[in-house]
Amino acid sequence: MAENKNQHYVPQFYLRNFSSDDKNIAAYHLEQERSLGIVPIKDQCSKDYFYHSLDVEKKLGEIEADTSGIINKILSGRFPELSLEELLYVRAFIMLQNSRTKHSADLIRNDALKIKALLLSMNPAEELRKQISEIDESMRGSIDLMMDIFPEMFLNSLDLSMKLLINQTDRPFITSDDPVSIYDQYLERVCDSLSYGIGSKGIEIFMPISSKLMLLLYDPKIYKIGTRKACQVMITQRNDVDQLNLLTVLYSDRVIYYEAGTVTDFDISQLVQKAKRFAFSEEMEIERYDCVEETGELLHSHPRNLYCKAHFSFIKELDGAKAISIKPGQSIGSEITIRDYSLQLDRVRRNGYRPKGPLSFKKKR
Numbered sequence: 001m002a003e004n005k006n007q008h009y010v011p012q013f014y015l016r017n018f019s020s021d022d023k024n025i026a027a028y029h030l031e032q033e034r035s036l037g038i039v040p041i042k043d044q045c046s047k048d049y050f051y052h053s054l055d056v057e058k059k060l061g062e063i064e065a066d067t068s069g070i071i072n073k074i075l076s077g078r079f080p081e082l083s084l085e086e087l088l089y090v091r092a093f094i095m096l097q098n099s100r101t102k103h104s105a106d107l108i109r110n111d112a113l114k115i116k117a118l119l120l121s122m123n124p125a126e127e128l129r130k131q132i133s134e135i136d137e138s139m140r141g142s143i144d145l146m147m148d149i150f151p152e153m154f155l156n157s158l159d160l161s162m163k164l165l166i167n168q169t170d171r172p173f174i175t176s177d178d179p180v181s182i183y184d185q186y187l188e189r190v191c192d193s194l195s196y197g198i199g200s201k202g203i204e205i206f207m208p209i210s211s212k213l214m215l216l217l218y219d220p221k222i223y224k225i226g227t228r229k230a231c232q233v234m235i236t237q238r239n240d241v242d243q244l245n246l247l248t249v250l251y252s253d254r255v256i257y258y259e260a261g262t263v264t265d266f267d268i269s270q271l272v273q274k275a276k277r278f279a280f281s282e283e284m285e286i287e288r289y290d291c292v293e294e295t296g297e298l299l300h301s302h303p304r305n306l307y308c309k310a311h312f313s314f315i316k317e318l319d320g321a322k323a324i325s326i327k328p329g330q331s332i333g334s335e336i337t338i339r340d341y342s343l344q345l346d347r348v349r350r351n352g353y354r355p356k357g358p359l360s361f362k363k364k365r
Contacts, residue, residue, distance in 0.1 A: 007057050010045035010097070010177060013068040017075065017210040018175055018259045026260040028268045030252065035265040044257070045177045056147065060096075067093045071209055079164045080231055087162065092154055094207050094215060095198075098180040099150040118286060156198040159341035160205070161220040164213060164232045165314075171241040172211035172262040174271075176252030181206045183247060183310060186222045186317060190336065191326050192307045199342030202321070206247060211259045214244065219339060222321040225314060233314050242271070243310050249275040250306055278308035 019025045019041060027036040027044070070086045071093075073079070082090070119132045167173055186202025187194050196203060205217040216233075218225060226233040235241060249256060249271055256268060326332060334343060 006042075006046050008044075008046040010179060011064045011068070012041050012044075013064060013071070014097075014179070014209070015041045015044060015175070015257060017071070018257055020260055024260070026258050028256040028258075028265070028272070030249075030254055030256065030272060033269070033272065035268070036255070038260055044255070063093070063096065074164065074213065074215075075210055090215065091157055091162065091217065094180060094205060094217060095154045095157055096150050097207065098182070098205070099147065099153060114286065153198050155345060156342055157205070157217055159219075159339065160203070160217040161225075162231070163216045163218070163225050165216055165235050165244075166232055167212045167214070167235045167241055169236065169238050169241050171238050171245075172259060173208040173214050173241065174211075174245050174248055174256055174258040174263070174268070175208050176248055176257060177255045178251055178253045179207055179248070181244075181247035181251040183306065185310065185312075185315065186219070186321055187337065188307045188309070189317075190324060191332060194332065194337060196337075199338055199345075201337055201339050203339075204315070206244060208244075208248065211262050218315075221339070222318060224316045224318055235314060237313050240312050240314060243312060245271055246275055246278075246308065247306075247310065250278060250308065278306065 015025055016022045023041060024038045025041050025044065027039045028034070029036050067089055070082065070089050073082065073086070074090075116132060120129065124132060182196075182198075183204045183206070184196040184200055184202045185204065187196050187200060198205075202219050202222040203217075204219075204223075206214060207216075208214040216225070256272070258268070324336060326336070
């Protein structure tokens with residue numbers, strides 16, 4: 001089984017879309033702040049036995065084989081011709097790629113360690129302590145959880161619209177070792193202290209698939225992007241490409257990739273320096289709340305999200321979304337922050353469970 005030893009968390013077929021010879025790609029290392037020159041694709045975004053399972057690697061290989069043909073159709077200009085089934089494959093590919101990288105596994109592992117330490121510090125009963133101690137915070141456990149999360153993320157994306165962004169400028173799209181970027185201009189405007197996720201109102205999910213093409217999933221009840229019937233949007237302004245590439249850098253782990261000869265090392269270096277102004281910690285933040293009505297405590301865990309004042313000329317907020325604003329001291333409910341579709345999924349998941357009465361919580365000092 002040595003042929004499956006080197007397991008990729010970003011598919012090789014994907015990285016070839018940013019290559020001029022299908023074998024090599026230009027790379028820039030973020031921590032070292034230097035160009036790595038032209039590097040072999042087969043050695044990128046991989047680790048020996050990363051998934052700890054040849055079965056998982058084999059299944060992912062089958063998914064990639066099905067998806068690569070569809071992506072090739074998009075690259076050849078046939079995006080408007082894709083069937084509903086093919087579009088679902090593309091959507092699944094985006095959400096799976098968002099879940100399967102080493103960067104994602106590292107974040108999940110760090111979060112598990114943080115939650116486990118906090119729960120044990122609260123002096124739980126012996127039986128509960130035993131259960132907490134069994135939380136698997138190993139890399140293998142993180143990867144298993146990461147793959148388990150994917151189906152729910154996919155379901156949460158089904159109400160999002162999809163567009164293909166076509167870059168008509170002389171600046172290329174770049175990619176990275178964690179190529180999916182998530183943003184929310186709507187929540188940034190409403191209240192930039194709010195966290196956002198796949199189920200949030202106003203969510204935007206970007207994934208470049210070549211130096212000239214990028215896929216976008218977005219909330220159609222918040223934004224207008226292009227015309228209603230057109231599935232493609234032409235990007236004609238350099239500033240839009242620059243901001244999309246900035247998101248790619250900010251969501252990357254260690255390495256930026258791009259097609260050799262399409263951008264200079266100096267331009268990449270300048271982009272990386274700009275990203276430093278918006279550097280953010282993706283580690284989970286945990287807040288503790290006392291329940292007022294009952295004996296108990298609520299732990300609210302959420303990511304520290306990125307806000308970098310990104311603005312794209314091709315994305316417009318709908319009038320209904322523009323009318324939503326938050327006054328100082330005003331409470332913020334789910335009707336402002338969570339999409340109706342995601343709330344419905346949550347009700348189904350909890351099988352109609354509701355507390356006996358309304359509960360209120362007070363944040364611990």
